[in-house]
Amino acid sequence: DAMVIQNPRYQVTQFGKPVTLSCSQTLNHNVMYWYQQKSSQAPKLLFHYYDKDFNNEADTPDNFQSRRPNTSFCFLDIRSPGLGDAAMYLCATSRVPTGQEETQYFGPGTRLLVL
Amino acid sequence: DAKTTQPPSMDCAEGRAANLPCNHSTISGNEYVYWYRQIHSQGPQYIIHGLKNNETNEMASLIITEDRKSSTLILPHATLRDTAVYYCIVARGSTLGRLYFGRGTQLTVWP
Numbered sequence: 001d002a003m004v005i006q007n008p009r010y011q012v013t014q015f016g017k018p019v020t021l022s023c024s025q026t027l028n029h030n031v032m033y034w035y036q037q038k039s040s041q042a043p044k045l046l047f048h049y050y051d052k053d054f055n056n057e058a059d060t061p062d063n064f065q066s067r068r069p070n071t072s073f074c075f076l077d078i079r080s081p082g083l084g085d086a087a088m089y090l091c092a093t094s095r096v097p098t099g100q101e102e103t104q105y106f107g108p109g110t111r112l113l114v115l
Numbered sequence: 116d117a118k119t120t121q122p123p124s125m126d127c128a129e130g131r132a133a134n135l136p137c138n139h140s141t142i143s144g145n146e147y148v149y150w151y152r153q154i155h156s157q158g159p160q161y162i163i164h165g166l167k168n169n170e171t172n173e174m175a176s177l178i179i180t181e182d183r184k185s186s187t188l189i190l191p192h193a194t195l196r197d198t199a200v201y202y203c204i205v206a207r208g209s210t211l212g213r214l215y216f217g218r219g220t221q222l223t224v225w226p
Contacts, residue, residue, distance in 0.1 A: 004158075033214075042202065042216035043159065057213075090158050097213075103149070104214060106158030 003027070004107035006091050012113045013081050021076040021110045023091030031097055032074040033104065034066060035090040043090055049074060050097060078112075086114045119203045124221045127197075133190040135220050137203030140184040147206050148179060149214065150188045152199040159202065159216075162188065193224045 005024045013019040023032065031050050035043040047056045049068045063085070065077040078085055088111050092104040120138040127133040139148065149164040163170055163177045165186070170177045176189040190197055202219040 042218055043153075043214075045213055045215065048213070092158070103161040103164065104151075104159075106160065109156075109158050 004093055004105050006107040006110050010111050014115050016080050019078050021089050023074045024072050025093045027093055029093035029095050031094045033092040034076050037088040081114045083114050119217045121203055121220045127193045127224050129224050129226050133193040135188040135201050138185045139205050142183050142205050148186050149204045149206055151202045154199045195224050198224045
């Protein structure tokens, strides 16, 4: 089945130690999104790629970076994780940007723990 | 961004219809109303969306008022597996579409 895959499902890192989360998709969608969801809060959009074009949200900290080497893969890099970065990180895809009557398909998420 | 207002929580008996309201009084003419849900510890799941007409699919029905300032998601026969947080989202009509999630409604379906 076509889907959005996130690995690992759980990631433990140390304070200040760079960490990379990965997302892959078999849907061949043009847009890939990264969301951060802290405990008991709603998902918050960090940034998204429309093909190779990167679109950062204005309030996304510089500590968060992203790479999209090809259509199928997208990575979230946290350069120096702090305790406040512990959260569920959700990857989503859509064929075209949402707002043009297009839905997003979410992966299961990666839960990041910062020690 | 158009903002949405939803009740924080609702209960529903299994087998009954669940009606989840959403207010979006500042919605623009080209903005769609989307509904997603998130079962505990999973990624959000698309349910339905609409512009101004009522919509129905295999999961739910969406009723949008004529002035488009509010909508209601209807799960016709709620089951225990429908227990989740339901998000009503108004999507930007710009070329770079984004989803901005509000707090959502925690729906609990009781046996």
